[in-house]
Amino acid sequence: MDDLPRIDGGRLWSRLMEMAAIGALPDGKGVNRQALSAEDRDAMRKLIGWGQAIGLAPGFDTAGNLFLEMAGQTQGAPVLIGSHLDSQPTGGRFDGVFGVLAAFEALETLHDAGIVPPRPVTLVAWMNEEGSRFAPGMMGSEVFAGTRSLADIRATADAGGVTAGAELDLLAESFPDVPCRAPGFALHAYVEPHIEQADLLETTGMVIGAVSGIQGKKTYDLTLTGREAHAGTEPMERRQDAVQAFARIAAAMQSAALAAGPDIRFTIGRVEVLPNAPSVVPAEVRFRIDLRHPENAVLDATGLALEAAARDGAAPCQVAVRRMVDAPANDFSPALRAAIRESAAAHGIPAADLLSAAGHDARHMAPLCPSAMIFIPCRGGLSHHPDEWAEPAHVAAGAQVLLDVCLRAASSDQGDLT
Structure with missing residues (x-):
């Protein structure tokens, strides 16, 4: 040359x-x-x-x-x-x-x-x-x-x-x-x-x-909707606490991702809590998921497992899952x-x-x-x-x-x- x-x-x-x-x-x-x-x-x-x-x-x-x-x-x-x-x-x-x-x-x-x-x-x-x-x-x-x-x-x-x-x-x-x-x-x-x-x-x-x-990469936007309440007066059994639902879902998603093997990359990189006040039961949590893997079959299966974890762990709150990016x-x-x-x-x-x-x-x-x-x-x-x-x-x-x-x-x- x-x-x-x-x-x-x-x-x-x-x-x-x-x-x-x-x-x-x-x-x-x-x-x-x-x-x-x-x-x-x-x-x-x-x-x-x-x-x-x-x-x-x-x-x-x-x-x-x-x-x-x-x-x-x-x-x-x-x-x-x-x-x-x-x-x-x-x-x-x-x-x-x-x-x-x-x-x-x-x-x-x-x-x-x-x-x-x-x-x-x-x-x-x-x-x-x-x-x-x-x-x-x-x-x-x-x-x-x-x-x-x-x-x-x-x-x-x-x-x-x-x-x-x-x-x-x-x-x-x-x-x-x-x-x-x-x-x-x-x-x-x-x-x-x-x-x-x-x-x-x-x-x-x-x-x-x-x-x-x-x-490959998948990106999700999720919203957990509960009910706002007074932190000092609302009994625990009646709470629709969006942060508690988020904690359950995040742990379940981590387990599902790790089950996919060492090449998986799973990240919850953005979390917003509303109203984000110290004495208020959280009414809403919005969060983003970044999921990556070099094999499309593994990526797709893990994405479905994450969606299932969100649905299974949301109650008594409601969850909305939006797929933002699905790039094989x-x-x-x-x-x-x-x-x-x-x-x-x-x-x-x-x-x-x-x-x-x-x-x-x-x-x-x-x-x-x-x-x-x-x-x-x-x-x-x-x-x-x-x-x-x-x-x-x-x-x-x-x-x-x-x-x-x-x-x-x-x-x-x-x-x-x-």
């Missing part, structure tokens, strides 16, 4: 740090750049400006996904590369944005070398991958893939009552000169770089991960995974196959076209945290492998990429 262009790792690192200043937390380490916020729009504006400076054509779709297109020698479905710009409220400087800026560095390297790819190559920054402001996440990629309606995401409101629809309208108003189209178009291939968000690469001395697939496990293209490993080997970069335990927008691209993910290590596996860190050399390695794989995909028939 000596004849292939080489990315500029210093330039990429500089841009990562420049982007980290948008929404920077007071400690100077982390980032708060949540979906469709003013900070998110500022990050898009900076990216668009960088792209226009090298002749990339910007465009949005009505779901808020941002695209920067490099024309190819022929027209047709593009190779799509990128990730997301939004962060958690106390996020880091690499999650999501590394993938976007690695994609930009790949395109800028092609531009600087005067190379026109065989087919179009398009950078994407997906809207609301994180789901911290508007839940659940991956809204933009789901609408693009046709698995969720635009009307559904527009109606979703944040904690302050602001709807995603209102913010999408503001986004369009903020970029009046950028074309906007309906979501979805044909893809030749999709490649997403990302930090691993775990420590397997780091602990094994690997620098590049050729991701085999993403484990998926595999990525063997041919693209092989291309990732071959690129790494050509550059003397240690690489390994591994499964993604976290969800990514690539999950929704895999049914549409040959798709892949490239992981780089993050220190201690720490992510969604201000101390999240990736080494500059690893950042550069990930971008170089992305460029190599992108060019191979753009030069190949789609049938050769499956």
Whole structure:
């Protein structure tokens, strides 16, 4: 691969740090750049400006996904590369944005070398991958893939009552000169770089991960409804205490999850109690469940067991169970995974196959076209945290492998990429 262009790792690192200043937390380490916020729009504006400076054509779709297109020698479905710009409220400087800026560095390297790819190559920054402001996440990629309606995401409101629809309208108003189209178009291939968000690469001395697939995920929203009463006067036998029902259900769910084996991941990560007063019997508990497993059969069976635990443990309260996310496990293209490993080997970069335990927008691209993910290590596996860190050399390695794989995909028939 000596004849292939080489990315500029210093330039990429500089841009990562420049982007980290948008929404920077007071400690100077982390980032708060949540979906469709003013900070998110500022990050898009900076990216668009960088792209226009090298002749990339910007465009949005009505779901808020941002695209920067490099024309190819022929027209047709593009190779799509990128990730997301939004962060958690106390996020880091690499999650999501590394993938976007690695994609930009790949395109800028092609531009600087005067190379026109065989087919179009398009950078994407997906809207609301994180789901911290508007839940659940991956809204933009789901609408693009046709698995969720635009009307559904527009109606979703944040904690302050602001709807995603209102913010999408503001986004369009903020970029009046950028074309906007309906979501979805044909893809030749999709490649997403990302930090691993775990420590397997780091602990094994690997620098590049050729991701085999993403484990399945289910998300539930549950509401337990009891009856509010005075804590000092209401007899115990008459109480419809929503917290006690929650305690029974949480213990039963933990047991059901553990019965599924060591690969299950079960989390109750959000609990709200109403009225949340020290001298009042709680009338309502709302909580969220995150359930994950790499095998769909185990995931489905465990999900049903959790729902049964909720029904069986609710009395004398009532329970409502809402399925928010039902994303099956998926595999990525063997041919693209092989291309990732071959690129790494050509550059003397240690690489390994591994499964993604976290969800990514690539999950929704895999049914549409040959798709892949490239992981780089993050220190201690720490992510969604201000101390999240990736080494500059690893950042550069990930971008170089992305460029190599992108060019191979753009030069190949789609049938050769499956």
